[in-house]
């Protein structure tokens with residue numbers, strides 16, 4: 001593997017464990033399960049952080065789409081303003097989505113900019129679709145979803161195309177795929193992207209953003225460095241609110257007046273985020289808390305609860321996983337909790353010494369009084385092992 005930003009092959013790294021599933025999601029009972037190794041890396045040269053793996057998937061995305069999350073929307077008007085300033089002929093433009101995560105933005109822009117040719121297709125699909133394909137004569141072919149996206153864009157009879165790639169950059173696991181998407185840009189094609197603002201997330205002192213579906217934890221300067229390498233004109237801004245994690249959004253278009261000159265940041269001079277050291281410290285913190293006789297209930301089985309079990313906890317820890325989501329009933333979690341997978345409501349936690357709540361703070365604030373009212377006296381902690389009450 002080479003660094004996505006500077007191509008170096010020297011990394012600081014730490015194992016995120018062996019034999020992990022290829023998507024940190026829940027599966028039907030009896031589904032075929034393939035395990036891979038995941039490694040958290042920081043490039044020694046430029047400090048770019050990534051999750052590397054022997055999983056060959058080009059785009060790790062949710063394998064089972066029954067758990068869907070609302071994407072932040074407050075920054076949509078700003079995206080719309082940037083697009084308006086491009087002076088496009090809005091009667092002669094088509095919108096193309098990469099995944100279902102773009103649907104909301106596509107619908108907003110269609111309404112706000114009065115665009116009628118909107119193609120809502122979930123090309124990203126699930127990770128199984130993004131495994132490399134070999135044809136019978138041994139020639140490597142693009143994964144089908146990529147081919148379908150490119151065909152759809154090529155078939156547009158409008159003079160301009162607007163391509164939405166929400167949460168693409170942090171999930172892309174292959175240089176070729178990144179290159180193919182960025183090369184879609186042309187004088188008549190314009191790309192809108194967003195991803196987590198990892199620079200800001202690193203500053204928050206948590207590691208809850210680690211997830212094996214996220215492969216590139218691009219900081220703003222690193223992403224800018226890549227876009228500049230492809231000679232793309234872009235504009236990006238950061239967005240955050242209490243409800244959502246910091247998000248970086250931007251537009252790539254030849255019509256933009258000029259690119260900000262790299263914020264003049266030399267990517268090799270960015271300070272390292274020290275994620276390897278932070279993960280070692282986090283593992284130690286949890287290890288110090290839990291002895292063999294302790295029992296831990298993890299509430300919130302979305303990726304954070306699973307990441308806690310997969311990446312952080314010692315293999316000896318006795319824990320159970322809990323979630324009330326209707327969609328997860330009867331499913332198998334991608335970890336095998338020694339004390340099982342259960343709902344939260346109605347579960348008797350009285351034998352448990354610790355509870356970790358890995359949902360949002362808003363949900364945690366509702367759960368904690370209920371747990372205490374039910375007589376629970378153990379420690380209630382967050383993903384990072386910090387006391388919540």
Ligand SMILES: [Zn+2]
Nearest residue numbers: 003006043046
């Ligand atoms: Zn690098």
